[in-house]
Amino acid sequence: xxxxxxxxxxxxxxxxxxxxxxxxxxxxxxxxxxxxxxxxxxxxxxxxxxxxxxxxxxxxxxxxxxxxxxxxxxxxxxxxxxxxxxxxxxxxxxxxxxxxxxxxxxxxxxxxxxxxxxxxxxxxxxxxxxxxxxxxxxxxxxxxxxxxxxxxxxxxxxxxxxxxxxxxxxxxxxxxxxxxxx
Ligand code: HEC
Numbered sequence: 186x187x188x189x190x191x192x193x194x195x196x197x198x199x200x201x202x203x204x205x206x207x208x209x210x211x212x213x214x215x216x217x218x219x220x221x222x223x224x225x226x227x228x229x230x231x232x233x234x235x236x237x238x239x240x241x242x243x244x245x246x247x248x249x250x251x252x253x254x255x256x257x258x259x260x261x262x263x264x265x266x267x268x269x270x271x272x273x274x275x276x277x278x279x280x281x282x283x284x285x286x287x288x289x290x291x292x293x294x295x296x297x298x299x300x301x302x303x304x305x306x307x308x309x310x311x312x313x314x315x316x317x318x319x320x321x322x323x324x325x326x327x328x329x330x331x332x333x334x335x336x337x338x339x340x341x342x343x344x345x346x347x348x349x350x351x352x353x354x355x356x357x358x359x360x361x362x363x364x365x366x367x
Contacts, residue, residue, distance in 0.1 A: 254318025261348040263356055271353025272361075274346055278330065279354075286362040287354070297326055303359045313351050320347045 248254045261267050276285060279302075284290035287302035300307070307316070320342065321331035330342045342350065 248318070248321075251315060251318035251322045251324075254321060255312050255315040257314035257317060259313045259317070259348055259351060261345060261352060263352055267349050267352045268357045270346070271349035271351070272357055274342065274350050275353050275358070278342065279350070282327070286365060287358040288362060299327075302354055303362055308355065308359060313355060316351045316354055317347050320350060 248257065275287075279287075281291055282294060282297060282299040283302050284294055284299075289295070289299050289301045291299070293299070302308075311319075319327065321329065323329035323332070331344070331347055332341075
């Protein structure tokens with residue numbers, strides 16, 4: 186009777202010990218793969234590229250501000266595929282503030298002063314490079330989507346993704362909102 190009681194207690198202690206860490210995902214091996222000695226993206230000093238090497242995507246990214254970006258030529262040709270990518274990204278990254286239609290009609294557009302992207306100001310006055318630069322470096326209130334470090338993070342859009350968004354803003358947004366209005 187006594188011995189029996191003991192072993193029940195022992196089993197109970199063992200079960201508690203086993204189940205506690207798993208409740209918080211704290212097994213030593215839960216993070217082993219994550220915390221290995223490796224260089225993570227954007228971490229540490231990068232080895233300089235060998236002399237005369239060319240970026241794989243062939244797209245220059247060496248502009249430091251929106252002003253410098255304004256005359257960049259869009260390297261992504263306009264195509265159905267690019268518009269589709271741009272549209273998807275726009276709806277994820279931009280619509281919360283600028284509205285799905287781009288017409289500053291989301292619930293927060295007015296509160297933060299997001300502008301109508303279908304206006305002549307964006308459609309005609311601003312260059313494609315400037316729009317790309319706005320996405321990359323942010324604006325006054327608008328956040329940056331292409332600056333690593335403090336201002337950026339998991340929200341970052343790649344260089345190409347930003348050009349797809351430009352293609353959509355400049356070539357898909359107005360057409361789509363006209364179709365929707367009919
Ligand atoms: C957090 C809200 C927010 C998000 C998200 C946002 N914007 Fe904006 N955007 C603004 C506001 C506010 C302004 C006007 C004030 C300013 O320039 O910061 C603006 C201005 C702009 C302008 C005009 C810049 C100029 O020179 O006047 C463009 C173009 C633009 N946004 C495009 C985009 C695109 C494309 C996206 C998605 C990648 C996006 N925005 C995401 C808030 C946002």
